[in-house]
Amino acid sequence: MDKLAKQKWVFSGLYLLFMLGVLFSIHQYARVRPQPIAYSELLEAVRGGRVVEVWISESEVRARLSEGEKLVVATRVPGIEETALLQELEKRRVKFSGVIERASWWEQLFLYWILPLLILGALWGYGMRRLAQGGSGALTFGRSKAKIYDTSSENRVTFADVAGVDEAKAELMEIVDFLKHPARYQRLGGRIPKGVLLIGPPGTGKTLLARAVAGEAGVPFFALSGSEFVEMFVGVGAARVRDLFEQAKRRAPCIVFIDELDAIGKMRAVGGGLAGAHDEREQTLNQLLVEMDGFDPSKGVIIMAATNRPEILDPALLRAGRFDRRIIIDKPDVRGREEILRVHVRKIRLAPDVDLRVIAARTPGMVGADLANIVNEAALLAARRGAEAVEMRDFENAIDRVLLGLEKKGRVMSPEEKERVAYHEVGHALCALSVPHADPVHKVTIIPRTIGALGATLQLPTEDRYLLTKLQLEDRLVVLLGGRAAEELIFGDVSTGAHNDLEQATEIARQMVMRFGMSERLGPLTYGRPW
Numbered sequence: 001m002d003k004l005a006k007q008k009w010v011f012s013g014l015y016l017l018f019m020l021g022v023l024f025s026i027h028q029y030a031r032v033r034p035q036p037i038a039y040s041e042l043l044e045a046v047r048g049g050r051v052v053e054v055w056i057s058e059s060e061v062r063a064r065l066s067e068g069e070k071l072v073v074a075t076r077v078p079g080i081e082e083t084a085l086l087q088e089l090e091k092r093r094v095k096f097s098g099v100i101e102r103a104s105w106w107e108q109l110f111l112y113w114i115l116p117l118l119i120l121g122a123l124w125g126y127g128m129r130r131l132a133q134g135g136s137g138a139l140t141f142g143r144s145k146a147k148i149y150d151t152s153s154e155n156r157v158t159f160a161d162v163a164g165v166d167e168a169k170a171e172l173m174e175i176v177d178f179l180k181h182p183a184r185y186q187r188l189g190g191r192i193p194k195g196v197l198l199i200g201p202p203g204t205g206k207t208l209l210a211r212a213v214a215g216e217a218g219v220p221f222f223a224l225s226g227s228e229f230v231e232m233f234v235g236v237g238a239a240r241v242r243d244l245f246e247q248a249k250r251r252a253p254c255i256v257f258i259d260e261l262d263a264i265g266k267m268r269a270v271g272g273g274l275a276g277a278h279d280e281r282e283q284t285l286n287q288l289l290v291e292m293d294g295f296d297p298s299k300g301v302i303i304m305a306a307t308n309r310p311e312i313l314d315p316a317l318l319r320a321g322r323f324d325r326r327i328i329i330d331k332p333d334v335r336g337r338e339e340i341l342r343v344h345v346r347k348i349r350l351a352p353d354v355d356l357r358v359i360a361a362r363t364p365g366m367v368g369a370d371l372a373n374i375v376n377e378a379a380l381l382a383a384r385r386g387a388e389a390v391e392m393r394d395f396e397n398a399i400d401r402v403l404l405g406l407e408k409k410g411r412v413m414s415p416e417e418k419e420r421v422a423y424h425e426v427g428h429a430l431c432a433l434s435v436p437h438a439d440p441v442h443k444v445t446i447i448p449r450t451i452g453a454l455g456a457t458l459q460l461p462t463e464d465r466y467l468l469t470k471l472q473l474e475d476r477l478v479v480l481l482g483g484r485a486a487e488e489l490i491f492g493d494v495s496t497g498a499h500n501d502l503e504q505a506t507e508i509a510r511q512m513v514m515r516f517g518m519s520e521r522l523g524p525l526t527y528g529r530p531w
Contacts, residue, residue, distance in 0.1 A: 012124075018120070034062055034071035034072055034073040035070065035071065035072050035073070036072070036073055036074070037072045037073070037074055038074060039061075039074045041072075041074070042061060042063060042072065042074040042085075043084065043085055043088065045063065045065065045072075046063075046085065046088045046089060046092060046094065047088055047092075049066075049092060050065050050066050050067065051063045051064070051065060051066070051089075051092070051094050052064045052065065052066050052094070052095075053094065053095045053096070054089060054094055054095070054096035054097075055096070055097060056096060056097070060073050060074065061073070061074045061085075148220055148221065148222055148223075148251075156211075156214075156215040157208060157211040157212045157214075157215045158212055158215045158216050159173075159212050159216055161208070161212060161343060162205060162208055162209055162212050162343075163336065163339035163340045163342065163343045163368075164205070164332035164333075164335075164336030164337060164339050164340040164368060165204070165205060165209065165329055165332065165336070166336075168198075168209060168327050168328075168329050169209070169212075171325070171327050172196070172209060172212075172213050172327065173216075175193070175196060175213055175217075175302060175325075176213055176216045176217045178192050178193070178300075178302070179213075179217035179219055179253050179255075179300055179302065180217055180218075182253075182300060192300075192302075193302070193324035193325050194292060194302070194303060194321065194322060194323070194324060195292065195302070195303040195304070195305065195322050195323035195324060195325070196302065196303070196304045196305075196323065196324070196325040196326075196327060197261070197304075197305050197306075197307070197310070197318070197323040197325065197326045197327070198210065198304065198305070198306040198307075198327050198329055199306075199307060199308070199310045199326060199327065199328050199329065200306075200308060200328060200329030200330060201308055201330075201331060201367060202308055202367070202369070203367035203368060203369030203370060204329045204330070204331060204332075204367045204368060204369075205329065205367075205368045205369075206259075206306035206329055207223070207257065207259055207306060208368070209329070210223070210255065210257040210304045210306070211223070211257075213255060213302075213304070214254075214255045214257075217253070217255070219253045219254045219255060219300070220251045220254040220255070221254065221255050221257065222244065222247065222248060222254060222255065222256045222257065223257045223259065224244070224257075224258060224259070225258070225259045225260050225263065226258055226259065226260045226261050226262065226263030226264040226265065227260060227263040227264075228240075229241060229263075229264050229284045230263070230264065230280055230281055230284055236280070237264070237280055237281070237283060237284030237287070238283050238284055238286070238287035240284075241284060241287040241288050241291055242287065242291065244256065245291045245301075248301045249299065249301060252299040252300045252301050253299070253300025253301065253302075254300070254301060254302075255301075255302050255303075255304055256301065256302070256303050256304065257304045257305070257306070258303070258304070258305040258306075259305075259306050260306070260307065261305040261306065261307045261313065261317075262307045262308075262309045262312055262313060264281055264284050264285050264288065265285055265288070265305075265307070265313045265314055265317045266281070266285075266312050266313070266314065267312055267313065267314045267315070268282050268285065268314055285314060285317070288317075289316055289317065289322070292321075292322045293321070293322070303323075305323065310326075331365060331366075331367050332367065332368070333464045334357075334360050334361055334364070334463065334464050335360075337359075337360035337363055337366065337371060338356050338357050338359075338360040340368050340371050340372075341356045341359060341360060341371055341375065342356060344371060344372050344375040345375055348375060348378075348379055348390055349388070349389045349390060350389060350390055351387075351389040351390060351391040351392065353391060353392045354390065354391065354392050354395065355392065358392075358460075359374075359395050359399070361460055361461060361462075362396075362399055362442065362458075362460055363399060364461055364464065370402070373402060374395065374398045374399055374402055375395075375398075377398035377401055377402065378390050378394040378395045378397070378398040379394075381394045381397055381398060381401075382394045396443075400445075400449075400458075404449040404450075404451055404453060404456055405449040405450030405451040405453075406449065406450045407447050407448070407449060407450075408447075408448040408449065408450060409447075411448045413448070413454075417454075418446065420487060420491065420495060420497070421446045421454045421455045421497065422446050422455070423486050423487060423490050423491075424455065424483040424484075424486060424487055424495075424497055424498070425444050425445070425446055425455040425456070425457050425483065426444070426486060427482040427483040427484070427485055427486025427487070428444075428457035428479055428480075428482045428483045428486075429441045429444050429457050429482075430482065430486070431478050431479045431481075431482030431485075432457070432459060432479045432482070435475040435478050435479070436471075436475070437469070437471050437472040437474075437475040438459065438475045438476065438478070438479050439459035439460060439461045439462065440459060440460055440462065441457060441458070441459055441460075442458045442459060442460035443456075443457075443458040444456075444457050444458070445458075453500075454497060457483075459479075470512070470516075470518045473508055473512055473518070476508060477505050477508060477509065480501045480502075480504055480505040480508075481498075481501065481502075481505055483497070483498055483501055484498040484501060484502070513527075514526065514527040514528065
C-alpha cells in the first residue's frame with residue numbers, strides 16, 4: 001500500500017470514529033427527553049409529593065419526579081388558571097423557576113447535529129480530494145509544489161518543437177539515451193550524470209529544452225521554480241526538497257527541473273545569517289546538496305536546472321557529482337532565428353510574401369521568447385485589420401512595435417519639427433549609404449513612437465557578427481552623428497533630438513579607447529574597467 005492510500009485510510013478511520021461519537025451523543029440526547037403527561041396528572045403528582053423540581057416556560061411545564069429522577073412535561077393550556085399549581089408548589093416547598101422558551105427537538109437536532117455533520121462531511125470530501133491531488137492544501141507547507149507534466153499525452157514537447165540551439169540539443173540527446181537505455185552505459189562501469197545545468201540568457205528556451213528531454217525519453221517531468229521552495233516558515237524549504245526527491249524516486253525514471261536555480265543556490269555567506277545562524281534559503285540549499293548526494297542516479301532520476309546567473313551560484317552546487325554537465329545556451333544566430341520562426345508559424349496562416357529569413361535578419365539579438373512574441377503580434381495585427389493571412393507588413397509592424405513601441409498617431413507636431421526630424425533621419429541614412437562598413441538601410445520613419453523617439457533609421461545587418469573591426473566601429477560613429485550633422489548643415493543649429501545618438505557614440509568611443517586599445521595616441525592598452 002503506497003503512502004497516499006495509507007493516508008486516505010487513516011483519514012477515513014478517524015472520521016468514522018468521530019461520526020460514531022456524534023451518533024452516540026444523539027442517542028444519549030434522545031434518552032433524556034421528558035415524557036409528555038396531561039396537565040391534570042402533573043397537578044396530581046405535585047399534590048402527591050412526588051415532584052422534586054419544576055421549570056415553567058411560556059408553553060410548557062417540566063418537572064422532575066422523585067422516583068428515578070424521571071422528567072415529565074405538560075403543555076400549558078391558555079385560559080386555565082394556574083394559581084392552584086403555584087399554591088401547591090409553595091405548600092409542598094417544591095423548587096420552581098422560569099425558563100426561556102427553547103427551540104423544538106427537531107430544530108435542536110438540525111442546528112446542533114445535522115448541520116454540523118453536513119459541514120464535516122463536506123470537509124471530509126475536500127480533504128479526500130486534496131489527498132488525491134497530492135496534498136497541495138493550505139496546511140501542507142512541507143509538500144513540494146512541483147508541477148508534473150504527462151509526457152505520454154499528445155501535447156508533449158519534443159526536440160522537433162525546439163529550434164535554434166542545435167549544439168545544446170546534441171548534448172541533451174545523450175541524456176535522453178541515458179534514460180532510455182541506462183544498462184548500455186552501466187555495463188562498462190560508467191556513471192549516469194546526476195545533474196545538468198542549463199546556462200543562458202532569459203528566453204533562450206531552457207525550460208522548453210528540459211521538457212523536450214522528458215518528452216523524447218517518455219518519462220515524467222517535475223517542474224518548479226527555485227523561489228517556490230522558500231516560504232516565511234523556517235524549515236519549509238528543506239521539507240519541500242525532501243518531498244520532491246521522494247516523489248521523484250517513486251516515479252523514476254523521471255526528470256526534475258528547477259528553474260531559476262539562483263533563487264536558492266546563491267553563494268552562502270561566511271558565518272551564516274543573523275547571529276551566525278543559517279537562514280531559510282541556506283537551509284534549503286543545504287538540503288538540496290544532501291539530497292543530490294544521497295540519491296542513486298542508476299534509478300533514472302535526472303536533475304536539470306536553469307539559471308542566467310551562474311557566477312553567483314554556490315561552488316558546492318557546481319562541483320562534479322552534483323551538476324556534472326553544464327550546457328551553455330546562447331542567443332540564436334540568424335539561421336537559428338529563422339528555424340525558431342518556422343516553429344512558431346506552424347499554426348499561422350502566412351501570405352506568400354512572407355520571408356522568414358528577412359524577419360530573422362531584422363531581429364538580431366532576439367531570443368526565442370522575443371520571436372514568439374513578434375509572431376503573435378503579427379497575427380493579432382492581421383486579425384485586427386480583417387486579413388485572411390498574415391502578410392510581411394504585419395511582421396514589419398510587429399517588429400517596429402516591439403523595438404520602437406506603439407505609434408503615437410495623436411501627437412501633434414509643428415511643420416518645422418517634422419522637417420527637422422526628417423532631415424535628421426535622412427542624415428543617418430545618407431551617412432550609412434556613404435561609408436563602406438555600415439549596415440544597409442532598411443527603413444526610415446518619422447512617425448513618433450511611445451519609447452520617445454520622434455523618428456528612426458533602421459539598418460539591416462547582412463550577417464551575424466562576433467567581431468567588430470576598428471573601421472566598422474568608426475563607420476558606426478559616422479552614422480550615429482550623421483543626424484546631428486545634417487541638422488547643423490541645413491538649419492545652422494542643432495536640437496536635443498540627437499541625445500540618444502550622442503550617448504551611443506560616446507559609449508562606443510570610450511570602449512574603443514579604454515577597452516579595445518584602438519587609440520593611436522594611447523596605444524594598445526586597457527585602462528581600468530569602465531564597462
